[in-house]
Amino acid sequence: MILKKLEQNVESIQQDVEQACQISQRSVDSVTIICVTKSVDKETTKQVVNLGFEHLAENRMEKLLEKQEYLSDNKQIKWHFIGNLQRRKVKSVINNIDYFHALDKISLAEEIQKRAIKQIKCFVQVNVSGEITKQGISPENLIDFIKDLKDFDRIEVVGLMTMAPIDSNLNELSQYFDQLKLLQNKVATEKLDYAPCTELSMGMSQDFIPAIESGATFVRIGSRFFES
Numbered sequence: 713m714i715l716k717k718l719e720q721n722v723e724s725i726q727q728d729v730e731q732a733c734q735i736s737q738r739s740v741d742s743v744t745i746i747c748v749t750k751s752v753d754k755e756t757t758k759q760v761v762n763l764g765f766e767h768l769a770e771n772r773m774e775k776l777l778e779k780q781e782y783l784s785d786n787k788q789i790k791w792h793f794i795g796n797l798q799r800r801k802v803k804s805v806i807n808n809i810d811y812f813h814a815l816d817k818i819s820l821a822e823e824i825q826k827r828a829i830k831q832i833k834c835f836v837q838v839n840v841s842g843e844i845t846k847q848g849i850s851p852e853n854l855i856d857f858i859k860d861l862k863d864f865d866r867i868e869v870v871g872l873m874t875m876a877p878i879d880s881n882l883n884e885l886s887q888y889f890d891q892l893k894l895l896q897n898k899v900a901t902e903k904l905d906y907a908p909c910t911e912l913s914m915g916m917s918q919d920f921i922p923a924i925e926s927g928a929t930f931v932r933i934g935s936r937f938f939e940s
């Protein structure tokens with residue numbers, strides 16, 4: 713990608729993040745920008761890293777491994793896996809990542825428990841909108857689901873993750889994101905040692921501003937970085 717354009721996109725993203733933080737009286741440091749590199753090649757991914765972004769996300773095993781190999785000299789990078797992870801791919805992915813954003817089934821937790829050689833930082837994915845096509849635990853079942861994870865010592869529930877429906881208006885977005893924030897507080901109040909649940913992974917290119925205003929601590933931004 714043309715470096716100049718990438719730099720412009722980065723600057724405009726950072727301005728929006730700063731503004732959203734200001735409006736909601738939060739420090740800029742409380743929001744981590746994850747650059748979602750799933751749609752770009754390894755060279756472009758390296759450009760983003762060179763501009764100072766150390767949190768990268770992928771949603772396919774093959775692309776993750778390819779980029780990790782290409783960037784293996786850089787030990788600072790934190791790798792996030794977003795999106796559906798098939799059980800048969802857990803073995804090849806789980807020990808290569810720092811955060812997993814899509815825990816939503818006990819069968820998946822079982823596979824992670826079996827394959828992980830260290831404790832994995834996981835976000836439980838919640839379906840706040842009730843869209844049938846969306847992955848995620850329903851809000852009503854969330855507490856039970858998290859309690860069911862207590863015997864999985866390879867899983868740490870660091871927070872909750874959600875995706876809002878793409879056709880939501882601003883009001884609806886704020887409602888979904890506020891709801892996830894409430895759920896996060898509810899889980900944190902349980903004071904489960906394996907589920908501190910202090911983080912909120914929400915907000916993408918189209919909706920990271922309202923997500924930050926509702927308390928997102930990780931925003932997952934892809935297309936805004938790479939648009940031409």
Ligand SMILES: *Cc1c(COP(=O)(O)O)cnc(C)c1O
Nearest residue numbers: 748794795916917932933934935
């Ligand atoms: C692709 C993707 C993103 C980034 O979406 P953009 O609209 O490109 O910013 C964030 N989260 C998940 C789970 C994704 O699959």
